[in-house]
Amino acid sequence: MKKSLCIALLATLAFACKKKNSEPSDRFDRAKMLENFAQNLIKPAFQELQNQVNTLKTATDNFVQNTTLQNLQNLQVAWENAYTAWQYANAYNFGPAGEQGLRKGLIEEIGTFPVSTSKIESFISNNNANFNDFNRDARGFLAVEYLIFDLNGNNTNILSNFSSANRKNFLADVVNNIKMRVDEVVSAWNGSYYNEFISNAGTDVGSSTSQLYNEFIKSFESIKNYKVGLPLGKRPGQTQAEPTRVEAYYSGKTLKVIGEHLKAIENIWYGKDKNGNDGIGFKEYLESVEGGTTLITSTETQWAIVMDTYKNIPQNPRISEQITSNPTPFDKLHTELQKHTRFFKSDMSSLLGIAITYSSGDGD
Amino acid sequence: MKKFVHHLSAPIPAYPLGVFRLAFGLLMVFGTVRFMALGWIEDHYTEPMFHFKYWGFEWVEPLPRFWLYVVHFAMILAALGVAFATRIWYRISAIALFLTFTYTELIDLTYYLNHYYFVSLVCLLLCIIPSPPPVLKRGYFVPRWAIGIFKLQITIVYVYAGLAKINYDWLINALPLKIWLPANNKLPIIGEIFTWEITPYVFSWAGMIYDCTIPFFLMWRKTRIWAYLAVIVFHTLVGLLFQIGIFPLVMIGGTLIFFEFEKNPVISPAPVETRQCLVSTTVSQILTMIFLGIFFIFQMLFPWRYLLYEGNLFWTEEGYRFSWRVMLMEKAGTATFYVKDTCTGREGVVDNSEFLNAHQEKQMAMQPDMILQFAHFLGKYYEQKGVCKPQVRAEVYVTLNGQPSRLLIDPNIDLMKQKDTFAPKKWILR
Numbered sequence: 044m045k046k047s048l049c050i051a052l053l054a055t056l057a058f059a060c061k062k063k064n065s066e067p068s069d070r071f072d073r074a075k076m077l078e079n080f081a082q083n084l085i086k087p088a089f090q091e092l093q094n095q096v097n098t099l100k101t102a103t104d105n106f107v108q109n110t111t112l113q114n115l116q117n118l119q120v121a122w123e124n125a126y127t128a129w130q131y132a133n134a135y136n137f138g139p140a141g142e143q144g145l146r147k148g149l150i151e152e153i154g155t156f157p158v159s160t161s162k163i164e165s166f167i168s169n170n171n172a173n174f175n176d177f178n179r180d181a182r183g184f185l186a187v188e189y190l191i192f193d194l195n196g197n198n199t200n201i202l203s204n205f206s207s208a209n210r211k212n213f214l215a216d217v218v219n220n221i222k223m224r225v226d227e228v229v230s231a232w233n234g235s236y237y238n239e240f241i242s243n244a245g246t247d248v249g250s251s252t253s254q255l256y257n258e259f260i261k262s263f264e265s266i267k268n269y270k271v272g273l274p275l276g277k278r279p280g281q282t283q284a285e286p287t288r289v290e291a292y293y294s295g296k297t298l299k300v301i302g303e304h305l306k307a308i309e310n311i312w313y314g315k316d317k318n319g320n321d322g323i324g325f326k327e328y329l330e331s332v333e334g335g336t337t338l339i340t341s342t343e344t345q346w347a348i349v350m351d352t353y354k355n356i357p358q359n360p361r362i363s364e365q366i367t368s369n370p371t372p373f374d375k376l377h378t379e380l381q382k383h384t385r386f387f388k389s390d391m392s393s394l395l396g397i398a399i400t401y402s403s404g405d406g407d
Numbered sequence: 408m409k410k411f412v413h414h415l416s417a418p419i420p421a422y423p424l425g426v427f428r429l430a431f432g433l434l435m436v437f438g439t440v441r442f443m444a445l446g447w448i449e450d451h452y453t454e455p456m457f458h459f460k461y462w463g464f465e466w467v468e469p470l471p472r473f474w475l476y477v478v479h480f481a482m483i484l485a486a487l488g489v490a491f492a493t494r495i496w497y498r499i500s501a502i503a504l505f506l507t508f509t510y511t512e513l514i515d516l517t518y519y520l521n522h523y524y525f526v527s528l529v530c531l532l533l534c535i536i537p538s539p540p541p542v543l544k545r546g547y548f549v550p551r552w553a554i555g556i557f558k559l560q561i562t563i564v565y566v567y568a569g570l571a572k573i574n575y576d577w578l579i580n581a582l583p584l585k586i587w588l589p590a591n592n593k594l595p596i597i598g599e600i601f602t603w604e605i606t607p608y609v610f611s612w613a614g615m616i617y618d619c620t621i622p623f624f625l626m627w628r629k630t631r632i633w634a635y636l637a638v639i640v641f642h643t644l645v646g647l648l649f650q651i652g653i654f655p656l657v658m659i660g661g662t663l664i665f666f667e668f669e670k671n672p673v674i675s676p677a678p679v680e681t682r683q684c685l686v687s688t689t690v691s692q693i694l695t696m697i698f699l700g701i702f703f704i705f706q707m708l709f710p711w712r713y714l715l716y717e718g719n720l721f722w723t724e725e726g727y728r729f730s731w732r733v734m735l736m737e738k739a740g741t742a743t744f745y746v747k748d749t750c751t752g753r754e755g756v757v758d759n760s761e762f763l764n765a766h767q768e769k770q771m772a773m774q775p776d777m778i779l780q781f782a783h784f785l786g787k788y789y790e791q792k793g794v795c796k797p798q799v800r801a802e803v804y805v806t807l808n809g810q811p812s813r814l815l816i817d818p819n820i821d822l823m824k825q826k827d828t829f830a831p832k833k834w835i836l837r
Contacts, residue, residue, distance in 0.1 A: 071589070073593070244593050245590075245591075245593045246590040246591075246593075247650065248650075264758075268756075268758050272756060276753075276755075277755055277756045278755050278756065278757075278758070279745075279746035279755030279756070279757055279785070279789050279792075279794060279797075280746075280755060280789055280792045280793065280794055281753075281755060282748075282751070282753065283753075331589075332586065332589065332809075333582075333585050333586055333809050334586075334809035334810065334811075337811050338811065341811060381743065381756070384741050384743070385740075385741035385804040385806075385812050386812075388741045389739035389740050389741045389772065389773075389804070389805070389806060389812065390739070390741075390804075390806045390811070390812045392739060393586070393737055393738070393739035393806050393809070394586065394806075394809055395590070396586055396587050396589070396590030396737075397590075398650060399765050399766075399769055
């Protein structure tokens with residue numbers, strides 16, 4: 044009796060609410076979103092990275108065999124293209140690119156900066172290129188960068204350094220190591236992981252949505268905290284700006300690389316591929332949930348400011364010099380990224396109901 | 408009064424207490440093994456470099472890893488003792504279980520859960536009941552209060568949890584269930600239900616009515632078996648939907664105390680003295696009664712302390728814990744801490760993940776007292792690193808039940824100058 048009364052009460056109540064509630068709250072298909080990510084963003088990003096790394100390897104082999112200025116310049120171009128391609132894969136450090144046992148995430152294996160030049164030089168002088176240790180600041184793309192770019196653009200210096208056989212060996216080994224890591228990830232995505240990723244369509248920890256989201260956040264925060272904050276001396280205890288700790292310090296490509304990274308983050312939020320085709324992404328996911336449209340507006344408004352601030356940073360001189368001579372435009376980017384953080388971080392995970400940790404929550 | 412005491416002391420069959428302690432003890436064994444197997448001793452206690460403290464228990468520190476394992480193994484033995492032992496071994500087990508479990512809970516406030524608090528309270532009550540007879544043997548009696556206190560405690564948990572659900576967001580907006588349920592649309596068979604618009608409303612109301620009334624249906628013989636089925640269905644469902652660990656099992660096991668397991672449960676007709684009963688009218692019994700009186704008055708009053716604070720309880724969380732407020736809100740925050748060297752004027756931004764694990768950061772970023780603790784930690788940490796007389800401020804944006812996030816606390820206030828007390832925190836923006 045009591046039960047049926049309850050049900051009747053609830054039914055009336057729910058009817059009453061149904062009418063005034065016009066938000067489209069149902070039928071968002073996370074598997075479709077994951078498929079879009081896998082097919083149009085993640086796989087192409089890794090594929091492009093692999094292609095560019097292959098070119099980098101060829102250029103390295105040529106250069107090592109024949110240390111001419113032309114070969115060096117080719118190598119520098121190949122590095123820049125490969126490192127640019129990496130920015131678009133930077134946020135996908137899960138699954139085959141995630142931590143597993145002793146192996147760290149792909150970003151730590153190939154994207155650590157700033158590199159330790161003293162470690163690199165000591166490996167070279169000992170002719171030791173063992174990449175199984177924990178010295179991740181002595182390998183990856185930015186170790187290559189240190190080896191092949193002269194801070195003042197003086198390529199003759201680089202060429203003369205490379206008269207050393209040890210240096211050639213080390214360069215070849217670092218590039219081979221990058222290629223090995225990237226090949227592993229690409230073959231996993233071309234294999235069974237693709238379906239595994241799409242079919243794991245829940246929202247618990249370990250679900251594809253949760254992994255993608257968490258790595259997306261980490262990637263975004265790494266721009267603010269490390270690519271921008273660290274060289275500006277924004278970390279507590281830093282007593283001054285440390286311009287030498289910018290990303291891509293030796294090539295001076297700092298600003299360009301940050302721009303590519305920001306673009307990659309933007310693409311993920313929209314679910315957009317590199318050619319600008321907009322598929323189902325976090326934005327569409329937000330559209331389907333309670334309170335989502337408001338958050339979309341705030342996010343897009345602030346993101347536009349972030350991108351404007353980025354565009355207002357002068358192209359020249361290089362960022363490491365601007366930090367000393369005129370830090371304000373670069374500093375402003377940090378401020379705006381900071382303002383943006385909550386929209387990606389807690390506001391979004393809260394609305395989407397994405398689990399962040401394994402531990403139990405408060406039961407009912 | 409005398410009549411009341413006599414009623415409470417009247418011997419009743421001890422069998423339900425046996426079932427209860429057996430179920431509870433075994434559950435504690437299971438829970439502890441699970442905790443160790445998941446690697447949570449490391450994740451929760453040994454790996455984080457900073458622990459959030461409970462107010463008044465700032466002195467509780469995590470033991471080294473080896474000793475934490477010893478504590479957990481002792482907890483397993485104690486739980487087995489609570490399930491099976493009698494007399495002095497029972498007593499030792501109950502006290503050991505209470506102390507070890509409560510100790511591990513007090514290490515870090517991050518992992519506070521109402522059901523852990525409930526477990527601690529049950530352990531405490533198990534310490535003071537008369538030594539129970541051999542488990543699952545019939546023909547023994549205990550005073551009525553020794554079973555009644557567990558029923559009362561469970562009733563308090565349910566009713567207070569139910570009362571807390573009587574609020575505008577929960578009943579009228581079906582929040583936060585409207586946010587949580589659609590995320591479950593990939594569950595096998597029932598997943599589809601969670602895409603319906605009506606579902607969060609049904610669940611909200613059903614949850615409120617269930618919590619408010621279930622203990623009474625469990626008490627009443629005629630409805631008991633149906634009520635218990637409802638307990639099983641409800642907690643199983645909730646356990647499937649949300650990441651809440653062993654809580655469903657705790658309640659499914661705990662509510663067994665309401666059963667009599669006898670066709671015609673009779674109150675011992677003969678005078679107490681002649682029965683095989685463990686009641687004694689000594690000083691210790693009087694002390695026990697006084698303790699229980701205070702205990703339950705505290706249990707009933709403490710959850711209402713929030714009324715003494717200004718502002719929305721869900722927002723300020725002043726008086727939120729220890730009040731059976733469970734699954735009531737979807738809340739999350741982004742907290743950014745700024746440490747300023749007051750000699751040079753240079754201010755740095757903290758990367759929280761350097762100091763906190765994901766769970767700690769998540770909990771901290773929406774609870775003012777934890778924000779304050781972390782700020783003090785940062786101040787001390789950076790002072791040692793050479794930052795001169797550090798000032799620490801925090802910009803904390805919090806979203807509650809899907810509302811756009813806004814500032815939780817005054818972002819300009821120097822948190823190093825604030826202390827955590829029961830007094831209202833003036834720096835919370837209401």
